[in-house]
Amino acid sequence: MKNFVFQNTTKIYFGQNQLNHLGEEIKLYGSRILLVYGGGSIKRIGLYDSVMKELKKNKLTVFELAGVEPNPRHTTVNKGAAICKKEQIDIILAVGGGSTIDCSKAIATARYYDGDSWDIVSGKVPVTQALPLFTVLTIAATGSEMDCGGVISNMETNEKLGLVHPLLQPKVSFLDPANTFSVSAYQTACGSADILLHIFDCFYFADPEGKMDMIDRIMEEIIKTVIKYAPIAISKPDDYEARANLMWAASWALNGFLGTGTVMAPTCHMIEHEVSAFYDITHGHGLAILAPRWMEYILDETTAPQFKNFGVNVFGVDAALSDMAGAKAAIAKFKDFLFDTLGLKSKLSDLGIDDKNFSIMAKKACSNGILSGYKKLTPVDVEAIFKMCL
Amino acid sequence: MKNFVFQNTTKIYFGQNQLNHLGEEIKLYGSRILLVYGGGSIKRIGLYDSVMKELKKNKLTVFELAGVEPNPRHTTVNKGAAICKKEQIDIILAVGGGSTIDCSKAIATARYYDGDSWDIVSGKVPVTQALPLFTVLTIAATGSEMDCGGVISNMETNEKLGLVHPLLQPKVSFLDPANTFSVSAYQTACGSADILLHIFDCFYFADPEGKMDMIDRIMEEIIKTVIKYAPIAISKPDDYEARANLMWAASWALNGFLGTGTVMAPTCHMIEHEVSAFYDITHGHGLAILAPRWMEYILDETTAPQFKNFGVNVFGVDAALSDMAGAKAAIAKFKDFLFDTLGLKSKLSDLGIDDKNFSIMAKKACSNGILSGYKKLTPVDVEAIFKMCL
Missing domain, CATH: 3.40.50.1970 (Rossmann fold)
Structure with missing residues (x-):
């Protein structure tokens, strides 16, 4: 910590x-x-x-x-x-x-x-x-x-x-x-993905050296709040409880509290900013497409335990699974939530984006030649992640 | 909310x-x-x-x-x-x-x-x-x-x-x-009980009309943080992780965040203040003695569901139990934690307190004739709770 x-x-x-x-x-x-x-x-x-x-x-x-x-x-x-x-x-x-x-x-x-x-x-x-x-x-x-x-x-x-x-x-x-009752289903989905990814990307998977345990547990509860209430807000836009929980979750996801005891390292955000800088897409949607591919790309024996924890504590993945199997199950559940439950299109190509600018976007994402975070990424890595999103 | x-x-x-x-x-x-x-x-x-x-x-x-x-x-x-x-x-x-x-x-x-x-x-x-x-x-x-x-x-x-x-x-x-490394085992126990009771008493069981779901879940995580780390800090006083989690939990238990969306109604605190005003005991210890007796006193079909929730979400009580059985199991687990795990003496009589002033203390606790909160209490109720602590 x-x-x-x-x-x-x-x-x-x-x-x-x-x-x-x-x-x-x-x-x-x-x-x-x-x-x-x-x-x-x-x-x-x-x-x-x-x-x-x-x-x-x-x-x-x-x-x-x-x-x-x-x-x-x-x-x-x-x-x-x-x-x-x-x-x-x-x-x-x-x-x-x-x-x-x-x-x-x-x-x-x-x-x-x-x-x-x-x-x-x-x-x-x-x-x-x-x-x-x-x-x-x-x-x-x-x-x-x-x-x-x-x-x-x-x-x-x-x-x-x-x-x-x-x-x-x-x-x-x-x-x-x-x-927020009049926010469309699509924008509610994008906003919810943004909240979730602020926690996920900026803090929860930011610091491999250990954080404050209490904050990890609170992060999981705020993520679970989004997972519970985003589908309700989408299907029943004037549900006050759902809109209230999402609104307060959004404010607390990034107001500093969840960053206490750790370093902020918003890897997916840094990568996504290149996508919306080039293509003007909705930020939350870009994040939703990128995040599970980033998980898949950096999945190895060092990242698997925390990915599995995420699955067990947030999505109810079976704790008896091996780290690797648990991590894969977590990624699958995460994709289900983003692309099935929230209904977000799952590929950059669905948003009319091809690989034309991937190389330059990847270089820009790694401003000093490297993108630090849960795993260090080079422009070659970032370009590979972009390609996984096609 | x-x-x-x-x-x-x-x-x-x-x-x-x-x-x-x-x-x-x-x-x-x-x-x-x-x-x-x-x-x-x-x-x-x-x-x-x-x-x-x-x-x-x-x-x-x-x-x-x-x-x-x-x-x-x-x-x-x-x-x-x-x-x-x-x-x-x-x-x-x-x-x-x-x-x-x-x-x-x-x-x-x-x-x-x-x-x-x-x-x-x-x-x-x-x-x-x-x-x-x-x-x-x-x-x-x-x-x-x-x-x-x-x-x-x-x-x-x-x-x-x-x-x-x-x-x-x-x-x-x-x-x-x-x-806080040099804080004694007893004072660590009293402080931990105080943190836990701030959440429990001021917010978690304060408003029967419904709170914000996200905040209820975060309250449970901070309570679980105390339950996890207080025994570690007691047995290994210089454990930095344990002391840090307890310290940050204490600040967030009562800084306003956990009160968002609900009313504050610190029933046990109001009752305990009479005990320490008359007998100068350590506040956290007084709270620990009173809280489970207050739960037992107000336990009925209206309070049992949330008491059971507390047991299920905080102490891992079996969710399949009936509300009443679950609530009783929750109270038993709570007592175990306070009096066995933290090692706090369980009775006011253990602290040299008898029933001499209970009647006047009960009247003072109900400043306007009634103590509002999760359940309204009269001086007769408060005196009965005091007697359960002997």
Whole structure:
């Protein structure tokens, strides 16, 4: 187990009709708001009106940035930062899912930089300041509502990079499970895969040197929560219990708690970012396709015991099996869940992706020639994993 | 499941040799420190010297309040507040266990009040301000290092009352499992019972109207962590893994996370506070004696299913048993753990307590004539539970 520092300061309002606290909280930080959202689903479900009503009631001045893309672009960040500078924005209010929140985080800091926001995302320029960020969440997936990271894409250079800094932690997030009732079956499946893979990929299979036992057990319970409730939310979209469990699971999957005592090593995430940087697919779907192939590729006598544990503790695989047989059974159960229960297409080729860019994508995934993690991977390894996904 | 607000801002440094961050963190809040500690065990284990070295290295001015009691007294709080006023203290640094930290929380706010600190503890005067609090923890038990509550005793009136306010949340806490190597077998048992009972009593059996499923499952894993590691820490006091799991379990048992989606209703805690207010016993031991008798007293067809769940999910009780048989098996396993595995004496009479004050203690436990919780209890019920503990 490793030493660690843990802190998560975000204040969460969870449940229905909590938005009446938005005004009182936001006024602590100022009066000029940039409201950031995506393609307009928040208008269809009436959330835009609820938020605006609350802001107007509190006499706040609201500017808007609409149209944030899934896989949000640095060009959109630049637009948002320009509004913040011109209109002397005090607070950013992101209403949407992970893309909208990630974009808002980048805007919050780009507001204090005069050049292209990509300079900050790519690490050329450090984060030194950020506007306070509030969020109203509309999908259980990335956990961005309760962490200090985001992912921004540059479609000109086919790059998708993470931006992480304590200043990007949201001040207050509003999580109403009812706001996710309208999330489609496909997006619920992708979001659920994302939650599950955050735990699986970032922490559970991240550190071969041993973690804190309690945290391993809690990870398994959160994974099991997703496995239990994602199919319910897909078949009965307005099931509050299911949506609530998924929403709170998403926030805790990546808010730092599950990383205590271990190192974060999100191998599949690093590989997937190349796929969505090149092909703009939904991140959670890409992860679902890649993860079991990554398991198959690195399966050997050193990885089999923990893969088997995963199967036994999460999927009820028979503990009497050998490590190797148990590991294979775990992978099979995992695939069943992702591709049968969640109904996600199982191949990159199903998403119109061929092997044309695999070689360059593999090289980019291994930025220093090697991708460290549960097993070290070279570009040759990553390319082989991509090919297993066809 | 209930709506909730969750926030926990404490920054945790966990692990060995993290104390070298004490100076840099504390200097953000000022330069004049009141160091608060208990009976001197921190000197025996060298922790006092380590802390002082770090404070002196950072040129901080240190005043001391030593001798905080187990079940800390309001009179000690008054002493600490007087030092804070006279010496213009900027920060309180608690080095010790729950008693020392609880006392420090009360001092932090009593510093801003000119009368007796009991006025604040008893709620006559509200908390309006508090000095920033740092903690260095020496026992896994109360969770005070990561919550905003404390318990203070008034031995003149035989009262033991909780004080809870967001301003009492520690800014930074240092959790080094090695600092608990010297905790005795008895205190390790009492601390472990305290952790377990925080979950069991405050949340797991608190709300008959249904909680968030994910949180129930996580509660069971943290309880199982205590059941697994407490005996190891007792038989091998310097087992780092065991001490670390217990320490982190203690912090999460009562930091707000396990209360999300439910109401807090710490029935056994309310009953136990009367016992230690009258007899000054160790809180965790009192809880351990009371909890299984409380289960037996309220066992009926409405409580049996969840008691059985507890047995099945935590102790491996046979799921095929009837609810009533499963609940009885769960209580038996729970007693085995507390009184055999942890080795705690099982009766109040073992601690020299007779029934002399039971009637008045029972009335005090039911402050408004009734003690609400998983089952509502009257003073007659509470007195009957006390008698079952003889």
